[in-house]
Amino acid sequence: MKAITMIFLTIFLGKSCSNEAQNDIANATLQYTANTRGFFQKIVVINQKASVSSDRDGEKSPEEITISDKDWKEIISYFEKIDLEKVPTLKDPTQKRFYDGAAIANLKIRYKDKNYETIDFDHGFPPAEIEKLVNKIVSLAKVKE
Numbered sequence: 001m002k003a004i005t006m007i008f009l010t011i012f013l014g015k016s017c018s019n020e021a022q023n024d025i026a027n028a029t030l031q032y033t034a035n036t037r038g039f040f041q042k043i044v045v046i047n048q049k050a051s052v053s054s055d056r057d058g059e060k061s062p063e064e065i066t067i068s069d070k071d072w073k074e075i076i077s078y079f080e081k082i083d084l085e086k087v088p089t090l091k092d093p094t095q096k097r098f099y100d101g102a103a104i105a106n107l108k109i110r111y112k113d114k115n116y117e118t119i120d121f122d123h124g125f126p127p128a129e130i131e132k133l134v135n136k137i138v139s140l141a142k143v144k145e
Helices: 002-026 069-080 084-089 128-144
Strands: 029-035 040-046 049-053 063-066 104-111 114-117
Touching: 002 069, 029 128, 040 128, 049 128, 069 128, 084 104, 084 114, 104 128
Parallel strands: none
Antiparallel strands: 029 040, 029 104, 040 049, 049 063, 104 114
């Protein structure tokens, strides 16, 4: 009987933790921006929706995308693995942006009324710790193109 109770509690508590993580990211805002003199891209992800803008001046309305359940689960899993306190200190792996070899990019995360922002990095070459999340966010914009 004790074994059955322990199994039940383990499953129940495990389920509630994963739902809590999903609710937490539902309250987070992820903003990815990449730009150069001739290129601009801004992707904002909030609660299973993304808005994609290529208008630097904000004259055009951003395109709204509903994120599929599969993609949303991937984003959640990548987000859960990030240590938000370390985000501002992540090292950029390349410096192509210094000679116009890549657009300047950054990721801003607003989570529980606190902002976390990366240092600038090369578009297409994010820091390893956030690489999967950034690549997934950028892939959402490619679906619309």
